Amino acid sequence: MTAPVAVTGLGLITPAGGDVESTWSAVCHGVSTATPDPALTGLPVDFSCRVRDASDALDQRIGRAAWRMPRNTKLAVLAAREAVHDAGLDPSTWNADRVAVVIGCGLGASAVHEEQARRLAEMGADMVSALTIPQVLLNMAAGEVSIDLKAHGPSLAPATACASGATAIAVARDLLASGQCDIAVAGGTEAAISRLVTTGFWRLGALSSRTDAVTEASRPFAADRDGFVLGEGAGILVLEREEHAAARGARSRARLVGCGSTSDAHHPTAPDPGANGAESALRTALAQAGLATHEVNHVNAHGTSTSLNDAGEAALITRLLAHRPSVTAPKGVLGHSLGAAGAVEAALTVLAVEHRTVPPIANLHAPALEFDIDCVTERPRQQDIRVAVSHSFGFGGHNVVLALTRAS
Template structure:
């Protein structure tokens, strides 16, 4: 068992709300999806998504004077990181920035900005594209802008493990802290990739729900009639510190990150391995690191994409590895799938489940598919004395990440 890492701050900006409390309130209720018609997708076979409820101008106001040079995904990351640092009781003007790491996952980078600059290039030629085109579109700039904003000079990394990127970032930060390479890690994921091209690409791959007549009911993890995920955006950032350091400075840990496991299916570019054995190995690695047995797990925050293949493999893996049937939830019923941000958003929600001793229901799920031997929370929040939980994240390329968390006290 390794020394635990304290999670001392949370920052969220999602389609359910523009901060952590607002997001938790909507996810906890679990009564519907944040999906709505998306004017940017008009005319496509799938023309709806889950968007953060802030206008572009309002988001720029939140970010401040540097917003002009940032892509939307970077802006979301900066807003979430500021909230997380503030929640941790830390002051970037007073800390030793050389000992602060930033690790932010992102799947696509500045997708809307890429599309805009490609249009300008096509219509007006190279002289009229922005001189900022490259920093607007490369996926590491969210991490870079967060580091600039927070004056963090320690290790700066951008993880790109597709829909596992946010969880990979947190696992990487866990490793950096345990190795003594930083004293504070600001880690998580961000994404704003709902463009005409990405939406069409996921639709062509058969990954998106096509319930255009039932938009708010389209994302339904673990349901028998699930037909795909709903595109989403957002950011989730956590502040992590070694437990003894957090306590010594008077910090109040929200939860403890006690283990992480990462594996690769090495099976197919987009389809998860049907037996989910590599995903199970990631789970067992996280438990071993944490010094936990499978029966110690009270709760699972599932990846739960609402796709046929992912939910089937994940359900089989949970039933096999955790046969005592811990409670299972999946936030994508409310939030849609925020791709590179999802793992970090769901890690933050798992922290809140531990703190509040209540499990949010899976929105739009009435009865799980009969072949799934899972204790899915449905209908209403479930009070539960959750002491230990795991959260799963999986991504194209066969990436699997599992984080193990426990209550702080």
């Protein structure tokens, strides 16, 4: 067994809202945030799930340093501030050398890439921004969060595609376990909705093409699912060893009791059809926690609304969790925020455990007939959640499972 850590703070900025409270409320309401996207006009898929705040609004919330940050970094900074405040921490008084920052990201500032490439082609080298390189580096969200919080401990930026946010949380847990820090600010961020990225995912066949019914497009585990909706956002958790949190009188919102990370070693974009790597990740997370599979009573599914992912994940749940724990999939509401998704969904899992409430899966009335899983639909379900797992899977065959329990 690995010693559990306390989740003492949460921060969220998503298409459903600019903070934890508004995001949780919208997810429980179970209505998709997808809308037509003017930036994607003319493309085969012209809708997305964007964070509502425009750049100017984000800049006002961040302050003077906003001018140098791309959108994904701004989202990370805002979510980190909320998480640290929620944890009752003050960066002006903490031991900064003992604070780690681990922020995962998958694609990063893709819009910056596209805009600066256009400038180079149309206007010449002198018109390319001097900020291009620092803005597109995948580690810069972690770097800017460290700067904003004045955190001098380890600063890391895992990139495991759509599992990046969950990987960051697992890495942060390891930093705490090894004694390299006392506090870890960990999660994921992404703001990669652009014309090129959207077209790339469309060419892969990964996106829903329901352009005539965009709010019904993302439908995890439905028989007629046809792909995901691109989203964006950031999710940050503050993690501490339980004794450290107790010593300062901090509230623990939930306990992170296990993390499992594996690789399919199968295909660059397709999941292992047998979900063997995902199964190993789930078993590892539970083994670290000293838990048996039958003790899991809630699953926050990766649930992308794609044919292969949902089929493999449903088969995994049926095979290992035959007692049919409740299943939710937030991407029906929020879209797929890629590198941020694992952290956003970890935060939502903490909230489900804390509030004893399972949000419904948007646009799902019943799972496909071949899926023998207990999907929560139509309305939130009140449930005494004792053990929950959050699944995250990424291109390249990355699998991460986080196991969480109630704080008390």
